[in-house]
Amino acid sequence: MPAPLSQQDRELQKLLSLGGAAPPEPNSYPxxxxxxxxxxxxxxxxxxxxxxxxxxxxxxxxxxxxxxxxxxxxxxxxxxxxxxxxxxxxxxxxxxxxxxxxxxxxxxxxxxxxxxxxxxxxxxxxRINPLPPTIRTLLTNKYCAPRIKANALADPANRDCLVRVYLGSMAGKTGGGMFFSLRNFKLHLNHIIDLQLNLRNVCVQMARSLAIMHWAARTDARDVEFVLGSSAGLSRRTPAFSSAEIHAFATEATTFPSVGPDERDFFCSTTQLWLLDFNLVQDIELNDNALDKLVSAHNANDPYYPKPCQEHPVVEGLWNDFATAYLDTAALVLQNEEDSKTLELPSRFIEALISQEHVKKQTKEH
Ligand SMILES: Nc1ncnc2c1ncn2[C@@H]1O[C@H](COP(=O)(O)OP(=O)(O)O)[C@@H](O)[C@H]1O
Ligand SMILES: [Mg+2]
Structure with missing residues (x-):
């Protein structure tokens, strides 16, 4: 007959058993x-x-x-x-x-x-992980006015750095202004062009997500945000060797990359596009009224999406990528839809964006 367990032993037995879960520690971090x-x-x-x-x-x-x-x-x-x-x-x-x-x-x-x-x-x-210190310093050096740069670099608020990608705005400024914040830092299309940054993938991910929000989730996507942040997990800086590759070495070989012993030298976070903020999103019905709702929500959003009918070749390319990816994804989502009027809605949405841009241009010209 085993001796009866004390209260403490019973607790230890429970916690060491597979699936045992210790109660949370009091959490006093600020x-x-x-x-x-x-x-x-x-x-x-x-x-x-x-x-x-x-x-x-x-x-x-x-x-x-x-x-x-x-x-x-x-x-x-x-x-x-x-x-x-x-x-x-x-x-x-x-x-x-x-x-x-x-x-x-x-x-x-x-x-x-x-x-x-x-x-x-x-x-x-x-939590969307903020962009890492190297990116924060480079952004501050490039875009912050010199007289407030030291403060910006020291400000702990700037550690929470996410970058909004404004593919629909050429109004980005550099080095001016009294304030500088890396929280929701706005990267405008003119900055992107100036940096020769290829954001075609960002543009296509945005377009596909918008098509899903419209036609699969059946919402107007009002006021959602698209930001660059860091990946949720860390990825290896160098590819790991497979077992077959290691066995193919004739003799022992160094396979650890020549970096420091810190795991941050070995693993890194990568820049990723994130979608957030859904409190103003409204449901839509798939009928003619949907179009007005979608266009109005699109116009009310911050300028994330590329614009049609712009002369700049980069902008034109982005718009074409955007429209194609949006329509392709919408077609996939609606592939089993039988109502021809519903099937036309995605292209009517794109046409509505084009024609409102034409009207804007004509009004400007007169
Ligand atoms: N999950 C998150 N991880 C990191 N930052 C976030 C997260 N959610 C929101 N934020 C930051 O907080 C800001 C405000 O949150 P948001 O959901 O946009 O609120 P609101 O609906 O009031 O606009 C966002 O613009 C973003 O910078
Ligand atoms: Mg918000």
Whole structure:
């Protein structure tokens, strides 16, 4: 007969058994505000993979954010679209937020109190990793006015660096202005052309995602954001050798690359396109009214999407890539659709963007 286990031994036995899970440690790391918009303020702890979007309003729009985020995520995955969208970990109602979150993480309540009326609704998502220090320094050196550069380089807020890609704007400035922020840094098309940066893949990922949001998720994609951030996981800087390659060596060989011992020398984050912010996204019905809604949402968005009818060859190329990728993806999504009027909607959307640009040009000329 084995001796009866003490309370501590029973606990150890439970935790060491496969699947055993230790209770969470009290978490006292501070939270920082990493971003804010009109609906929410977003908080995260340094090094943590979670982002907490706290509602700043009494409206219901954070619940809509959750509904649309998860639907669009599912549709992008179902159609194998090559864009990143944060994982959605869960939603907390305002009336549950004290017991579920704020009482347990007073540091979050402390950070949020000045910005939000607590308790408030919370959406917990995967944090998009910021772009790394080398990129942040290069962006600051190139685009920040010299007299505020030292402050910009030292400002911890600039560590939360995401870059908005404005393929539809040539209005980017360099080196002017009183303020400089790497939070949602706006990279305009004239910057992109000046850097000879090939963003065709970004353009195609944007177009495919928009087609999915329109025709698979059946939404107007209003006010969504496209940003460059870092990859969710680290990838190896050099390819690993396969077992066959190692066995083919005649004798022992060095296979570790000549870098430092730090794992950051060995693994790196890569720049990726992310899609976020779904609180203003509205459902559409597949009928004639949809077109007006889609065009109006498209015009209201920040200028992420390339514009038609522009003379610059790079811009023209981007628009052609955008329109082709959008129409191809829409055709795939709607391949089983029998109603011919519905099938025409994607090309009518593209035509509507072209004709409104013609009208704009004519009005300018007169
Ligand atoms: N999951 C996330 N990871 C990293 N940064 C984020 C994340 N979600 C939002 N942000 C940052 O916070 C800002 C505000 O969040 P957003 O969802 O756009 O709020 P709003 O609906 O108020 O515009 C974003 O523009 C972005 O810079
Ligand atoms: Mg936003």
């Amino acid at each position: 939270f920082n505000k990493i971003g804010a918009g009109s609906c929410g303020a977003v908080f995260a702890q340094p090094g943590s993979a979670l982002a907490f979007k706290l509602s700043k309003t009494t409206e219901f729009s954070l619940w809509n954010d959750y509904l649309q985020h998860t639907r669009i995520r599912d549709m992008l995955r179902a159609h194998n679209i090559d864009i990143n969208i944060p994982d959605c970990h869960g939603y907390i109602r305002a009336e549950d937020a004290a017991a579920t979150l704020f009482d347990k993480t007073p540091a979050l309540a402390d950070a949020a109190r000045d910005v939000c009326h607590l308790p408030t609704r919370v959406l917990v998502t995967q």
